[in-house]
Amino acid sequence: MLKKRTAVFLVVAAMLCGGLLTMVFMQLPNLAGSSAGGEGLFASIANNNGLEQDEAKKIGTALDLIEKNYYKDIDREKLVDGAINGMMDSLGDPYSNYMGKVPAAQFEESIEGSFSGIGAEVSSVDGNVVVVSPIKGSPADKAGIRAKDIILSVNGESLQGMDLNTAVGKIKGPKGSKAVLKVKRAGSTDPIEFVIVRDNVNLETVTSRMESDKVGIIEISQFSLNTGDRFKEELKKLEDQGMKGLVIDVRNNPGGVLSVVIDIAEQFVPKGKLIVQVEDKEKRRDKHPSKGSSKPYPVTLLMNKGSASASEILAGALQESAGAVLIGENSFGKGTVQTSFEKQFGDGSLLKVTIAKWLTPNGTWIHEKGIKPNLKVAQPAYFSVAPIDKKKVLKYDMNNSDVMNAQIMLEAVGFKPGRKDGYFDRATEKAVKSFQSSKKLKATGVVNAATAEALEAELIKKIQDPKNDNQLNRGIAEVRKEIAAKASNK
Template identity: 70%
Template sequence: MLKKRTAVLMVVVALISGSLLTLFLSNSSSFAGQAASGEGLFASITSGGLKSTETRKIGAALDLIEGNYYKDIDRSALVDGAINGMMQALSDPYSTYMGRETAQQFEESIEGSFSGIGAEVSLNNGNVTVVSPIKGSPAEKAGIRSKDVLLSVNGESLAGLELNAAVAKIRGVKGSTATIQVKREGVSEPIEYAIVRDDVALETVNARLRDDGIGIIEITQFSSNTAERFKKELLNLEKKGMKGLVIDVRNNPGGVLSVVIDISQQFVPQGEMIVQVEDKNGKREKSLSKGSSKSYPVTLLMNKGSASASEILAGALQQSAGVILVGDNSFGKGTVQTSFDKQLGDGSLLKITIAKWLTPDGTWIHEKGIKPDIAVTQPGYFSVAPINKEKTLKYNMNSEDVKSAQIMLDGLGIKSGRTDGYFDQGTQKAVKSFQTSQKIEANGIIDAKTAEALETMLIKHIQDPLNDEQLKQGIAEVQKEIKAMASNK
């Protein structure tokens, strides 16, 4: 029997197909200036049509299907299927074909505005897999995590589908519900989320200045306007007398290559390496900083959901600017994609991996990620699974839902004495204590009302910066450096 855990919340309309942003190399990227002369990275991007034998073979297959299949066929669907088949044969989750509508959504996502649940997904070994929930998005708040596998939507399995078809099932009318089943590593049974579709606008840069003079800038993804927004916010903080900076790229899935290079130059000294991009022939293009270092200390926060462009920023700042990295090991996505839309002629798009990127010292971090200088893991309640509201939990029960409740109670400082899933007297006492604090009937039973109140309280607790261990460590490192600089004067 499938265990069902449901969390109802407002989310954006649908997942963007393909790997949402990954590391996108557009024709305006920093290496693209060499395209016109046929030099550099773009020299390796070639085109060539089908050989006559290949044309005959594909044409023959289409004729045979059209002439003999027992149902009427849609030729355009067959052509799209053939292209999807070619992309899947690459066994690369970041190379994908997008139909006209999906391609339009992808371009919108690069511009920093899109419809989705706020998560990047890719097709990994046939599974629709979350690369990262975008920081601050409904998906992140719901508990969706990097490496989660999406199994089904509204009872329809996603197994065996190409990515665009899977995304189409997740999309829907605003206000409708997508019931999504998730398989998570380390959890024995699937988790189920009931997600209400909605439209959202995405702000990629958020900044604030603490009373102690430490600035915090969060980058949720690297869209076309992110560098400009970052520069504006950074300058504003500096004008206010900022003494040190924490850059937060946790759960940032990536974005446009030129944008992350531009942001890196705000901190990497002139002439120092930011990133290297290597094509299939082993030829490397090196991006050197045209900027300068800062006089104040900087730390960078990252986690398992920090992918691609986020990892370029982390690597550049760590190796070329002496910035301390705090948090978890990053995702590990070390390839570069570019899109081809004009060639197909109907608004559809091919996004193809054309190169790999290397850190300043030449390391390829693909499928390995970048290790933080200071490893800090968030408390367990930051990633606890939601409680099934359709079941009532009470004394002497033993289940994953009870375990989730115990972890939530402990996170709120109401100790049950155990977190193994057994509902003992200590758990009952903790539940009664919570119910009393929330003015709910203190019967020691977790029904839907108590579960919802518990989850609501936990979300507020998680959103409080005072409970963010990684952020606190990042701030502490900046404070330490500020003191050291002051003592050396």
């Protein structure tokens, strides 16, 4: 069983975002619900009896002993914050955590959907900083950071065993500064180095476009407070253009606000059918039936292992209550609900606590299991290839993982090395020379830093070209098939 630290953060230069969240805000009447006894599931959450007298005395005594006897001057606020962090750590829940004034303010910013930094969602597992997913289009995404990567160090400083708040602080930095990350990735024997220039991450959470045959595509990168309204705007825009079918893309979407995903799901789930169930520790369930209606056109949803929390709620609702086809990979598997308490402290800090678990309409708890797609579709191998170590020079007769990655890249961009097993033979050398000539580089047949950078830049173009996106293309194809079937039945 993995021992997990009690925090998940979005790595940014001016904020710490509680990642993978399904957030419920206590003031939203839509989420209050009611049980048979007439009390909402969340009605008593904010009640706080505080410490018993002997408990308060014990903590106070510890603070007093430290202050009087520790050999250095101490910061009382830091000690108190540390005590609260210790309580949260003892829960063993990576989604419940305490935030001081600064990270709390930055967390509230993140819910609004704008921030700056490298743009990667991370958690702490067994003392390691693990990437959950990079935000699409962010510096981390463009550099090649992938879900499940373990960040070993930043700018030469090891993050292993470091408190997650401290680790995130090391990754943060001003716009334009460089974060040199050493990353451990499954399948790579040696650590991979990424040089990422921090930048503003202007998170437009919803984007859309129309294919030539009236198949609409809507991408949702995160469920922030304004995402519901933006989704409705983009959906209406597509429908006004005569859309015949829709592909919803929540790949690498780490989640967000519960009320927002319910609002979006209501656009597709027939009135009265369940969207999600929320169950508290007393096993009371707050059921959320749709107040909306179904659509006359087919819908598919794209997901992958970076689709978590609110993304999984949407996937489950559309699959079980709206008949949508899920395409891609098994989702992340985060089935709990958090709320944040900020007013109770009175100093700008907040406590984010897991208050319940959520279930799909059929009552399935997907935690640590995820949701299986109806159609499992993998991306091409080159989508997840690791960057080449720029400090190494690759040449004939070498045999290592960097050579293998270079061979995969060469094959992907149209230059045939003849093998992809990591051995640098004459055919690989010939492919390198051909690539170098095509980029007006000196055709040495040796992969130096300049050649590696040019090769990676060409690969990024390949990955960003929608025609190479297997999952997207399958989603569009499924919608087209359903449109054709519907037309033939008329």
